[in-house]
Amino acid sequence: MRIGLVVQRFGEEVIGGAELHARWIAQHLAETHSVEVLTTCAVDYLTWENAYEPGETRVAGLPVRRFPVARRRTPEGFDELSSKVHFFDHSDDEERRWMEEHGPVTPGLIRHLETRGNDYDVLIFFSYRYWTTFHGLRVHPGKSILVPTAEQDNAVRLRIFRDLFPLPAALAFNSPEERELLMEVSGAAELPGEVVGVGIEDAPVVPPDEIRRRLDVLGDYVVYVGRIEREKGCARLFDEFARYVREQAPHLNLVLVGKAVLPVPVHVNFTHLGVLSETEKLSVVGASRLLVHPSPFESLSMALLEAWKMGRPALVNGRCSVLRGQVQRAGGGLYYGPYEEFAEALTWLLSHGREADTLGRSGRAYFERHYSWPVIMEKYERLLACASAS
Structure with a gap:
């Protein structure tokens, strides 16, 4: 044809x-x-x-x-x-x-x-x-x-x-x-x-220790993948994550992958890696504790699919009906509204590693059924x- x-x-x-x-x-x-x-x-x-x-x-x-x-x-x-x-x-x-x-x-x-x-x-x-x-x-x-x-x-x-x-x-x-x-x-x-x-295209994945060493990413981190701009909820994410690490988790890091239209604040817990190859991006996602997705507007979210392909759970903005619906259908993460829900959900995912991994596996199964x-x-x-x- x-x-x-x-x-x-x-x-x-x-x-x-x-x-x-x-x-x-x-x-x-x-x-x-x-x-x-x-x-x-x-x-x-x-x-x-x-x-x-x-x-x-x-x-x-x-x-x-x-x-x-x-x-x-x-x-x-x-x-x-x-x-x-x-x-x-x-x-x-x-x-x-x-x-x-x-x-x-x-x-x-x-x-x-x-x-x-x-x-x-x-x-x-x-x-x-x-x-x-x-x-x-x-x-x-x-x-x-x-x-x-x-x-x-x-x-x-x-x-x-x-x-x-x-x-x-x-x-x-x-x-x-x-x-x-x-x-x-x-x-x-x-x-x-x-x-x-x-x-999501296949790419060879680098082991977590190697990708951390290669990109100088230390300690536990959550990852954001996508264009870094206000319309994607990144300004709110910067504010809420900075508050969270200040009040509850001083050693947790936020790693950002993608082009920065909105400047990333200078912060000891923020690491901006810029635009990565598919191998590096999937490897960084796979080595994370979870994906965070703050966007209020999405039609699908390839970043969410990438997280599930790598077996990682997601924490998404519940005000976006698409992200909320995808997480509910997949059983692949949690969603939040105000800051208090963001902090509570993030704390639960970080402190319940076995359950968080189960959510990630559920997301991967959903991805394979619907998005292979x-x-x-x-x-x-x-x-x-x-x-x-x-």
């Missing part, structure tokens, strides 16, 4: 959960299908500045066709407009202008879909909120699959998206909570598709059959 996979950014240098999700799905689909990635020339999602050359290239063996972004985003103007449409009364025209400012505005990609759309049997679009999906999905909706990666934030409730979610032949949801959310905001009694998610690559790709084959038959 000939598949065109549309995603806002694509490249081994690109950091982002949805983009990594798209890359791994593309690589696995390419084992049995002809896949071409259609994307922009941007690396930075804040400005959409063109960084790659337009045209045809290859990334990790995959054919990639890049289109230039027609306009840069100016954060100052975009932030003001975002505040207006997310928190105040506004018009439909302002929502449409928000989409143009949000970007990445890539008219060449849309023209390619219009003129060369018959080159593909199925089109797969990643992330509902970007210009490339908002306009691209409307060109050939009947043979399109949408991977929405929707979070329960204000953007998903904008009026301009109400008619988007019922358009594709099928949707690949990341969680039951995401499916329910999109049915609610679209007003649809049902949306075609399946809860699919994504697998054979399971994921079997679901994609059903979605492809649905879209190609429409």
Whole structure:
């Protein structure tokens, strides 16, 4: 089958959960299908500045066709407009202008879909909120699959998206909570598709003592994996963890893995390792006491899957329905609300090692049942059959 996979950014240098999700799905689909990635020339999602050359290239063996972004985003103007449409009364025209400012505005990609759309049997679009999906999905909706990666934030409730979610032949949801959310905001009694998610790539794992020595990580630690930014709950995590070690556990450390958009405070109990290889990342997670995930908005969380793949329990923000639901279904950790619950749950996990390990094993079993690559790709084959038959 000939598949065109549309995603806002694509490249081994690109950091982002949805983009990594798209890359791994593309690589696995390419084992049995002809896949071409259609994307922009941007690396930075804040400005959409063109960084790659337009045209045809290859990334990790995959054919990639890049289109230039027609306009840069100016954060100052975009932030003001975002505040207006997310928190105040506004018009439909302002929502449409928000989409143009949000970007990445890539008219060449849309023209390619219009003129060369018959080159593909199925089109797969990643992330509902970007210009490339908002306009691209409307060109050939009947043979399109949408991977929405929707979070329960204000953007998903904008009026301009109400008619988007019922358009594709099928949707690949990341969680039951995401499916329910999109049915609610679209007003649809049902949306075609399946809860699919994504697998986690295998990588050789380094023994705990060796990875601690290699990265100079000493003592017991909990680990955070992902982009370090306020929107992911990291500012709150910094405050609450600093309070916890001050009041209860002066020798416990917080190890952070990922790109820091929000500066990591200088603190004796904080260690920022930056962006690691897959081997190092999984090894650091495996050597931790547990994963902490403070984000209030997620559609899946690959970090949670990585923790369970490594048999580690998770402590997640219970205000995020997706994280709370995943932990409850898997029996793979605990969730918290206010600081007192965070401290109580963290203390219990640290002081009940055997029970915490049991939670980690339960999470691993859940991961293997639902997120192993054979399971994921079997679901994609059903979605492809649905879209190609429409």
